[in-house]
Amino acid sequence: MSIELLTILFFVSLILFLALGLPLSFVLGGVSMVFIYATWGPQAFYMVAAQTWGAMNKFTLVAVPLFIFMAMILERSGVANDLYEMMYLWFGPVRGGLAIGTVVICAIFAAMCGISGAAVVSMGTIALPSMLKRNYDKLLAVGCINSGGGWGILIPPSVIMILYALISGESVGKLFAGGVFPGLLLLVMVSTYIAVRCYFQPHLGPALAPEDRGDWGKKLKAFKAVLLPIIIVLMVLGSIIGGVTTPTEAAAMGVLGALISALVYRQLSWRVIEEAALRTLRLTGMIMWILFGAYCFSSAYHGMGAPHLIEHLMTYIPGGPWGTIVFIQIVIFILAMVLDPAGIMMITVPIFLPFVKAHGFDPLWFGILFTINMEIGYMTPPFGFNLFYLKGIVPPSISMGDIYRSVIPFTIVESTGLALVMIFPQIATWLPYKVF
């Protein structure tokens, strides 16, 4: 059988079995086994087993469960309550202020933990009822949580970036540094959007009534809520970007910080730890088994010479190097509608990265684009994880249709942000090359 036909058959069977609902890791593993057997014979399986062992032996990957555990603890720690209380006092008097405060908290959460679920769940249970009670438009209230909730993977630390570093060979510290300004850019853009919209349409996000506003004494007292988060951010990010510790050790310090926060807010109990630990195991294991499957996939893909066909096909994309970059972003965006970010990354990066490099683009910058794209994928239907997290916690008055509609303006704002980082790569690359 010709290489071309084999490659097409390979991808068609991957898509077919995915659509039939078999878990991603087993589709990748199983389909690749069949094709490796057909092209190389069984002796190649030994290599796959050896690669599994290789993945178990990457010190950077040890950071993954640590960052996840940290987020699971922070989600239950009560830090979000105090942060919201503070934002309420400081931003409440402004039109749309509670929504802006909510996305600011999302950004703070994103700087503390490396996954996105924690911010969505915390803000959905704390900020959403509060905003609805103060007559905020439900679409605006849901939309801002949906949008800010995805920043966990863009603003460092980020588990997705750790995986990207593993696949691309870039440094974790550089990628983390690269996420800082794009993250801030999105924060500023989304906040501006909310502020402008609510200024002209005050009924969407009315300012707090004067009797609900706190005095300066209260405001200053509430400010202590940011102390713990700032300490945690400095401890974790400071030691990575400052080059003091490895990301893995920094993650362990983050776990300590999260446990201390939970202790300070009197939320720490064996039950909380046990539950967080179990959820951490399940999420980490899920990702790692996809990785094991992805190693099989990558062996099969390269083993049967599939890159040739892909290379050939890629030359048909119009628009030169930039056409290729835009095309890749569209493919990733479409995949994000049906697949988990970790899985998308492990399938597409090995395929696309060679083209990115061949066209002279910076793989670091590409990683940031990828992450922003995944982040938008979190909030767009039908498979956006934020949507499902939100559906689980919103009051019955908000339907899935409302949630879907609420993301439209925010998706436009964030896509503009993505385009800006594409056009001005320095937004992403300036800091990492400055620091490292």
Add this chain to the structure above:
Amino acid sequence: MKILNKTLRLIDWINDRAGRILSLFILVMSGLLLMEVVRRYLLNSPTVWANELSQMLFGAYVVLCGGHILASGGHVNVDILYSRLSRKTQAKLDIITSFLFFMFCVMMVVYGGSLAWESLSTFERSQSAWNPPIYPVKLTIPLGAGLLLLQGLAKLMRDILIAVNKGEDYTAVAPQEKETL
């Protein structure tokens, strides 16, 4: 039938226990790494073993949990079409697609096993400064794949029972909510 049901529940129980025990490794790994940071920067006496030991625990942690995650429905799939099907149709589809699962699993057991066997037969060590034996960690590859295989067989059995309309009594623990990064 009663024996079958008991066997299925035993497999569930094994993987449930395994997961609960494994999940606590995260505390040990965090502790080891924290201790290392403290010893290096505050006490100025770093160890040669803390990072490597946490690495070894991580290896066992991620490979042994496969069966537990299958039991709790945590392996992510594309359910855009799948979730609209009836439980019975899902079961039939799962029976058909399970051959890929078994290929992957059996390969991991057999070739992971030969990797581990080679390591065990030479009592392989890691060749680092600390130089611990690493065959125990390599042995977790066939063991973890074996646990996954066991849970996969239990799932196949249940799917068959559901497909032939006897499934009600044999359903597994309720699947958990899926999680993501």
